[in-house]
Amino acid sequence: MTLLDVKALSVTFPTRTGTVRAVRSVDLQIERGSIHGLIGESGCGKTMTGMALLGLLPQGARIAAEVFRFDGMDLATQAASLRGRRIALISQDPAAALNPVLTIGRQMDDVLRTHGKQPKAERRAAATALLAATGLAGPEQLLKRYPHQLSGGMQQRVVIAQALATGADLLIADEPTTALDVTVGAQVLTLLRKLVAERGLTILMITHDMDVVAAVCDRATVLYAGLSVEEGPARAILTDPHHPYAAALLAALPDAVQRGQKLAAIEGRIPSPAQTLTGCAFAPRCPSVLSVCHQTPPPQRGSSDHRWLCHLDRGAA
């Protein structure tokens, strides 16, 4: 069942010098109980897409979409009221997400109090159970601790426990492991995978790290310049990318070539969000560019399971 259905989402900022397009056209269909990767580099609009889903766009942002639905409800009008009830955020920096002057117990209780009318003792038991569910040892003692007394991995687990406390069924995880050490990050990913399996959660995993996609994602969308350029099963995207940008991104990783060999860097820069695109957004940097790429937007190719935008016809997925 599709929990999140987004079609042609755009987020624009009107300015005196013209319209700035942070998100040009993003499509997302996420099944309940799956982890969907949103892959992209800086400035591709991945965080802005997440913020649109949470109703947390900065002032002056204009949002438009053909379809913008969460569990049948219209997100354009209800995103803010769904946030913290059905949709929760796990941010990159857990230390910034937690209040430094309140104990973990108090911060857990704040969330639980907002979401239910349980008596205090029950809330305390619920908080302990949620902290334990995120793999934290000694949750009872943890309630009395302050965020600075915990390691980064423990803090991120507390943030995840808070997200669970809201009862949300969609978690927007914005680079949840980037600020953590690699081994700790791997543990947090394992936890998220486990929560999806046990609690039927759905996660939108915003990341630039292909290892994260490979480790936990079922499906993934590759963003470039605010456009979803390729969407499909995570494994297909990682092993057989069809959009030239997705292919170039994977080829630029150190594990794509022999040790010490020259890496396939992508030359040039992403188009400015203030720029109006006439043809394909990737055309100026594309190794297999055709003349038509500069003139008309690329058609959608592939199947409904694995699709991409490109003028090149490389055959079916």
Add this chain to the structure above:
Amino acid sequence: MTSPILDVQDLVVRYKPRGLFAATPPPAVNRVSFSLPAGATLGVVGESGSGKSSLLRAILRLIPAESGSISFGGQDWLALTGPELRLARQGIGVVSQNPFLSLSPRLTIAQILSEPLLARGDRPGADMREKTALLLSRCGLPPDFLSRRARELSGGQAQRVAIARALALGPRLLVLDEPTSALDVSVQAQILNLLMELKAEFGLSMLFVTHNLKVVAHISDLLMVMQHGVVVEAGPTEKLIAEPGQAYTRELVGVGRHFAMSTR
């Protein structure tokens, strides 16, 4: 690879106790020894708190070493003081993680690149302008960037300027502290390519510190894994990646493995 350019023996770095009666903290770097052959790249891998940054700072003489010895280019590096140290330090170039913090936002790129030359005592003038333009072009940026300021550059361009500055005084050793961690994947590839070219062209030795094993394994001849201030494992890159001897190294090597196997 001949005689070592950098030789560290039993280096111990310990920070001061927090208060008057506080217990002496455990050493941040505990009896670390390694030797970097001239023209080779040593990758130092470790997570936060492993002591890799303290090790770098001690090698750069930014913090004192408690005991142990460091020899750089045959000199007793820890015994150098004053003008001698100042002169010898020209042999080491440093590139840090965030170019926007290491490059002054107020200065033009020309000023940033001339600074080390002026500090050495070079005269400003046409020669210096030519030299800075050459440095910049060697790092892949056109000369018209000289009049720009750091904030007008992208992350990758700014890191190229930082590398150019590190090369200004013709160092023999380049110390790189997480040089690509703040960059996007496609830009990271450009910077790694540039470093490999520079290494070949100038015969540079490199000390490359990072938490990203894949990046460091790509560029390094030798690897050293640190945890809690001690060297857990060290050896030639291929051997260490192929057959990690320690559990911790295996864990680090295993993190990125999903992708290589392309399964989940």
